[in-house]
Amino acid sequence: MHAMNAGQRIDRFQLIPIAAKPAPSTIEALFKKQTLCQVEAGATLFYEGDSASHLFEVVQGVLRIFKIIGDGRRVITGFLYPGDLVGVSLKDRYLYSAEAVTDLRFRRFGRREFQDAVNASLELRPELFARLCDEMAAAQNQMVLLSRKNAEERVCSFLLEHLRREQRTCPNASIIELPMTRLDIADYLGLTIETVSRTFTKLMSRGLIAPEGRHALRVVRARGLARLTGGEYEDDNDFPMRSRHN
Amino acid sequence: MHAMNAGQRIDRFQLIPIAAKPAPSTIEALFKKQTLCQVEAGATLFYEGDSASHLFEVVQGVLRIFKIIGDGRRVITGFLYPGDLVGVSLKDRYLYSAEAVTDLRFRRFGRREFQDAVNASLELRPELFARLCDEMAAAQNQMVLLSRKNAEERVCSFLLEHLRREQRTCPNASIIELPMTRLDIADYLGLTIETVSRTFTKLMSRGLIAPEGRHALRVVRARGLARLTGGEYEDDNDFPMRSRHN
DNA sequence: CGCCTAATTGACAAATTTCAATGGTGGTGG
DNA sequence: CCACCACCATTGAAATTTGTCAATTAGGCG
Missing domain, CATH: 2.60.120.10 (Jelly Rolls)
Structure with missing residues (x-):
């Protein structure tokens, strides 16, 4: 394709x-x-x-x-x-x-x-x-x-993954560089370019992220993004899976 | 879910x-x-x-x-x-x-x-x-x-993967044991149980596979399955990706 | 300034999921 | 030995999500 x-x-x-x-x-x-x-x-x-x-x-x-x-x-x-x-x-x-x-x-x-x-x-x-x-x-x-997350969860996971990376060097960074094209992102997330674009638009309209020049964007509400990743973002909470033992 | x-x-x-x-x-x-x-x-x-x-x-x-x-x-x-x-x-x-x-x-x-x-x-x-x-x-x-294959390709890849495994011990085996449930298969292939079931049915009606007791099936036309995996089954042909070099 | 590519947006189509009902099988206990 | 129950699988119809196709917009760069 x-x-x-x-x-x-x-x-x-x-x-x-x-x-x-x-x-x-x-x-x-x-x-x-x-x-x-x-x-x-x-x-x-x-x-x-x-x-x-x-x-x-x-x-x-x-x-x-x-x-x-x-x-x-x-x-x-x-x-x-x-x-x-x-x-x-x-x-x-x-x-x-x-x-x-x-x-x-x-x-x-x-x-x-x-x-x-x-x-x-x-x-x-x-x-x-x-x-x-x-x-x-x-x-x-x-x-x-790829197996179980919907488009929004995939994009939010992706953004957060990149925010994390930035924060490894600059702990309270909120701007992430995205040098790759939408096609690259789509092929990484198992979506189409159009779905990625629409999802970005939706996240922007909800005020979670904001455009920051051509190849970067600002994460306005990281917490909000994290809630949309569909689990697995052990930001402060550690292991969610652990309940019944013997 | x-x-x-x-x-x-x-x-x-x-x-x-x-x-x-x-x-x-x-x-x-x-x-x-x-x-x-x-x-x-x-x-x-x-x-x-x-x-x-x-x-x-x-x-x-x-x-x-x-x-x-x-x-x-x-x-x-x-x-x-x-x-x-x-x-x-x-x-x-x-x-x-x-x-x-x-x-x-x-x-x-x-x-x-x-x-x-x-x-x-x-x-x-x-x-x-x-x-x-x-x-x-x-x-x-x-x-x-998970990223790019459709339901049929996923199921065929799965079946062939298991046929291969059987054939490691018994080179011309055509029966594969599937001890796991449909739900397990679905959760492995990123599909629902219903889609897996429908796809099996379709492959059977096309004569590619046949039921063989409760937890096994017979691969009737391995070649046919291989053609439906959506690439990546270097059965005899080796690397498909390699064309233009300098 | 204008072209070329990338990105966005909309309308529609297709695939898969969801929901619901039915069918089959194996195990258990009467 | 048979009946019933629980669980798994199948099938159908409707709903939803994402993909496809097409048109438009926006940048970047000569």
Whole structure:
């Protein structure tokens, strides 16, 4: 249904002299020795099914990873942000394609070298394991969203997820950047572009969010959004599921 | 919407003297030293949010893992079969609940001991890693299914997934056991029980499948099913996505 | 200034869910 | 051994949500 943004495959990355310095982490430290690469928005890092020669770490910008089925239907399985790792797997082929949503800076690591480095280090292994577990937890939450949430709940969950991210760096931020297109959002939430648009409009008219320039918006009432996510937003309340025991 | 089968929480497992001997694998070998436990269909192994004290290995029977959101909507994120591991994570709480679909035999392992054993062994680590990666790949395929497949495609994918499983032990099997209820299938596929039922009926009337007793069915035309899964069934053809490169 | 793409909005169609009724099966106890 | 009950599955009809198609608006960028 949905056509992808084109974007030709990159094989020679432009090298960049600058080094970013985000929160320290052992795997990040490992990557920091690798040369920094840069591509433009729309560029493809790799396609699903390509021989999985490298791992990538996003340094700056946003990346989308997605799968495409038969007749062109696209599913974005995630948006990746600085500090995130892409291509972690033992499979010898990538399980999904990866494209830059914005201009992107990243580092690459040869799969084998990475594997060796991780095996050699007592600190790296648990970190990698922890990242995989987080990814798994996120995937399960996404399954819940895709399986049982309605359009409004999906959009509110999405907005809150992004608000959270902003708040990790700036604890009382209320403005979220949304560099991806409506089509990207739709393909991430399992909706159409029109439904996403209508839902945004509705949330605005209810005063929960407000437009803030072209590619950002302000969350006016986070509490209100949270109430519309259809559960699973353990903002302050912890585990809702736990009642009858023996 | 969907009520769960009740099933009270088990804390003292019935111990069983018999030991099964499936395909050898290092993690399986590790578990084999643990006492075999048994519970009845419907029993709960643990709830989402419980302190994650143990890992489990299914020995015999089928287990469902699921999450529940606010108003009782349930999402089954997976069915687990003999040889599968449950509860692998670094989180200190389970991310989902686990219930026996059928009478179930399993082994438990203390999380810490398991962690230590895996860390100590050069063979166990890659195996665990590989299992996590497989789980991740499965989760992504499920996201594709939930996000963009219609009812017929979902059901066909489900049937084929189960046919594959049967065929791992019996290469030209055409009968698949479906011990779970329609509600379980619906909650796994993100549909309602009625839609699942109607879709089964339609596939039967088209002669693709045939009923085979109460809890099993025969796949008459696997090829036909495969054509209805909406892509992603690399049965003989390998990667469909790979066209324009530079 | 005007074009091109992205986003919005509306009207309609289609798929799935919801609600309701019926049918089948297995288990239990008379 | 049979009847009845509880539960699960099927089927139909109506309702609802989301998707589709089409037209319009709004930006961004040359």
